[in-house]
Amino acid sequence: MKESELFTPVKKLLLNQGCKDVYGEVCNYDVVGVAPDSEFIVEMKKNMNFKVIEQAHQGIGRAKYVYIAIPKPKSEIPNRFARTILNDYGIGLIYIDSDSASIEIPSAEHDIHWRNIREDVLPHNKIMIGGVKSGDGPTEYSITIDAVKAFMRDRDWVTIEEILQHVDTHYSNPKPSLAATLRATWNESWCERKIIKRKTHFKFKND
Template identity: 30%
Template sequence: MMLAVIKETELFEPVKHWLEERDFTVYSEVQFDRRADVVGRLGNLLVVVELKTSLSLDLIQQCVDWRRYTHYVYAAVPRPKRHLNSYARDLLRREGIGLLTVEHHKADWLHQEDWWNVQIHVHAQLNRHAATHYLLKHLYEEQRYGPPGGHRGGGYVTSYRITMERIRNVLRWERNRRDSDGWLSVREICERVETHYANPRVSVARALLNFEHHWCESKREGGKLYFRLREGSE
């Protein structure tokens, strides 16, 4: 059995699957005054998972900082070739932080495809008094389709990215029209673009304002939001 080397971004999918098997809805790259790699929500129950390539004191401190905002906190790292650091494992237990290890097994004579395995080495302790309202109000639908947790750049083909590309194409077409100034309201955008959102107008406006402002400019006029493709973003 051969273990493959795992990058930080590759930890996301197996951890996401592990949470979804437990009926959690998964959000990635959730940020308010700090950023959580992965957040799982089951009703009002929240779990934060921080992804790193090794178990370090910095990772443990990150997890400790999340304890006040969520019911459970886990650190997720690739399974080490030899053994887990016993001091770090004891420290996690004392702080109430859980530990997940992720294995990536390459295909062999027994398995036709690569496969992943997530194991719990330390169970997280429930924080019944967590101030979860801070984190709950920063969970948006687009975070379910955005870049994977642990990610530091673009390039992932997701439902979110497909929606944004459709909007960009519509705004590009509108800007290139001779009789148009290029501005479209949220209502006009949603009438022309099929999106993956359950509540398109609110979600599209939030996504364009918070995540896509590098290519999409906005203005408010008469109490309505309007968007236009930025000049030079063709």
């Protein structure tokens, strides 16, 4: 079962949980559900591992509920330690069996202390399928990031304002949205930042 095949049952589950809309591939998260008074982040994997736990943990503070979704295992023994970690961090667990999904461990209710994930939902996320590998096709997000990288690659430290003077983005509110994106943990591999004269500057990491 591919990760993208987990999307439909997860979407159905989130709609049953009260979400009015479910989106795929929002920022670095597989699935995002938005209800009137809450948000859901779901990271999907074919099996439980520390990578997916780390990815889900990064969603804490950006949504009220955070889950990991995996196919229902034949045995619980391999997941015992993982379940302990999930309980410690308040991360929920969803099991997918054929074309249905059910909550095995409810997520704790998390406070929002970072940028709310619903603020990063874009129109194209409505038709995206969660779990599709980023290399399978360009998105508005990837096009924006590629353009930002191209501008920054051969330059020294630049501000958000300087980037936006030369790069068109897909964001409806470009300055705070791009600043949050460049600060995100998943962009640390290529983007570094520091304060120069009380202003945040960014630079492309050249290996």
